Amino acid sequence: DTGVSQDPRHKITKRGQNVTFRCDPISEHNRLYWYRQTLGQGPEFLTYFQNEAQLEKSRLLSDRFSAERPKGSFSTLEIQRTEQGDSAMYLCASSSPGQGANEQFFGPGTRLTVL
Amino acid sequence: GNSVTQMEGPVTLSEEAFLTINCTYTATGYPSLFWYVQYPGEGLQLLLKATKADDKGSNKGFEATYRKETTSFHLEKGSVQVSDSAVYFCALRTYGNNRLAFGKGNQVVVIP
Numbered sequence: 189d190t191g192v193s194q195d196p197r198h199k200i201t202k203r204g205q206n207v208t209f210r211c212d213p214i215s216e217h218n219r220l221y222w223y224r225q226t227l228g229q230g231p232e233f234l235t236y237f238q239n240e241a242q243l244e245k246s247r248l249l250s251d252r253f254s255a256e257r258p259k260g261s262f263s264t265l266e267i268q269r270t271e272q273g274d275s276a277m278y279l280c281a282s283s284s285p286g287q288g289a290n291e292q293f294f295g296p297g298t299r300l301t302v303l
Numbered sequence: 304g305n306s307v308t309q310m311e312g313p314v315t316l317s318e319e320a321f322l323t324i325n326c327t328y329t330a331t332g333y334p335s336l337f338w339y340v341q342y343p344g345e346g347l348q349l350l351l352k353a354t355k356a357d358d359k360g361s362n363k364g365f366e367a368t369y370r371k372e373t374t375s376f377h378l379e380k381g382s383v384q385v386s387d388s389a390v391y392f393c394a395l396r397t398y399g400n401n402r403l404a405f406g407k408g409n410q411v412v413v414i415p
Contacts, residue, residue: 192346221401230307230392230405231347244401279347292403294339294347 190214192295194280200301201270208266209298213282220263221292222255223279224248231279237263270302305330307393309406317414318385324378324409326367326393334395336360336369336376337403341390350378350391388413 193212201207213220218239223231234253236244239260249255252270257263267274277299281292310325328334338350338360351360356371365380376393393406 219401221403223403228407230394230407231403232405233402236401246402281347291349291352293349296344296346 192280192282192293194278194295194298196298197296198299198301200303202303203270203272205270206266206268207270207300208264209278209280209300211263211265211280211282211295213262213280214284214293215261217282217284217293218260219283219285220257221281221283222263222265223281225277225279225297226275234265267300270300272302275300275302305332305334305395305397305400305404307395307404307406309393309409313410313412315412315414316383319382320413322378322380322383322387322411324391324393324411326376326378326406328374328376328393328395330374330395330397332397332400334397336367337394337396338365338367338376338378339392339394339405341392341408343389347392383411383413385413385415387411 195210220237222234225231235255237257252268255265277297279297280295283292306329308327335354337352339347340350341347351362353360353369359368367376367378390408390410392408394403
């Protein structure tokens with residue numbers, strides 16, 4: 189399967205701990221996106237990479253959140269000093285440039301529970 | 304800013320019934336419109352899209368028409384199956400903007 193993959197699928201942590209999620213996009217895609225989805229809501233945009241450059245960040249991405257894409261391939265999203273309000277599904281998506289740029293392909297998500 | 308509004312509440316209907324899910328939008332630019340579907344335990348999948356006014360997106364028996372005059376992109380299917388049970392999200396993206404703006408989603412439950 190060559191779709192977007194995310195790891196782990198589930199993460200339970202205690203408040204105040206740091207967590208890191210990984211996303212592997214579709215191999216030929218140079219654009220990568222992170223979204224957050226809380227229960228009963230649609231996904232909300234967090235940040236966007238084109239290759240290794242982080243070009244856009246939502247105001248939802250507080251200073252406890254950091255995302256990287258060091259070699260323009262996989263990406264990590266780290267949350268420091270987690271809070272209960274961080275509990276959500278974290279979705280990664282990727283897309284290619286050019287004609288297909290509109291279509292974002294989503295991974296299965298990482299469900300974070302902060303106790 | 305950009306926003307998407309979907310009708311409130313889950314939708315429960317019998318197999319072979321007609322399905323409509325309403326979606327209206329507000330956009331600062333000229334958006335492309337999408338319907339995504341999320342099956343239980345799976346990631347979001349693009350169901351269909353339309354990139355300009357009066358375009359009709361279609362896939363798997365689902366259709367939606369981009370109505371600029373009413374700023375709407377309602378999803379329809381003439382005869383639903385149990386396998387169509389999922390959560391459906393309407394979304395938009397404006398030109399030059401990298402983020403998708405999603406509605407809250409509608410859970411559809413099809414009863415045999």
